[in-house]
Amino acid sequence: MEIKALVIQQIKQVFGEIKVYDERIKQGLQTPAFLVRMIRSEQERKIKGQVWRTYSWNVVYFPQSTEVDAECDGVFETFQTEFQYIANKYHVHRIEGVKQDDALVITFDVSTRLQEVVDETTMQTLGGVWIGKTD
Secondary structure: OHHHHHHHHHHHHHHOOOEEEOOOOOOOOOOOEEEEEEEEEEEEEOHHHEEEEEEEEEEEEEOOOOOHHHHHHHHHHHHHHHOOEEOOOEEEEEEEEEEEOOEEEEEEEEEEEEEOOOOOOOOOEEOOEEOOOOO
16 A cells, blocks of 8 residues: 555654554564554545545554653654655644553544546547547
8 A cells, every 4th residue: 555655654754763563563572663554444435536535544653761751742743743744645634642551652544535537438430430420
């Protein structure tokens, strides 16, 4: 999925060499680290073949220091500032952060508009007569 790769890329650009996981880790978690997961997706059809899609993301930050609250606060402030758009292409909505179990859980939505492509067959001729053409 393109958006997931872009979210991970942006985290790496903003936060440097911090490890980013995209699947749950059962053992060997290296901190500090981020875990990025899409948790929900919705689609709404609009007129003229337009489609609005919204992807809900969950990013968990696992701090390294013993000052968990201060570290999480700093990461969340940076996230709010640097993640208004993903790759200057996708608008980020509703950024929320909650500290849980010595980790920071950030949730946000990314919305995008798509245009359905309709494959229309061009006019064809039949024995020298244009189909669909009147003279």
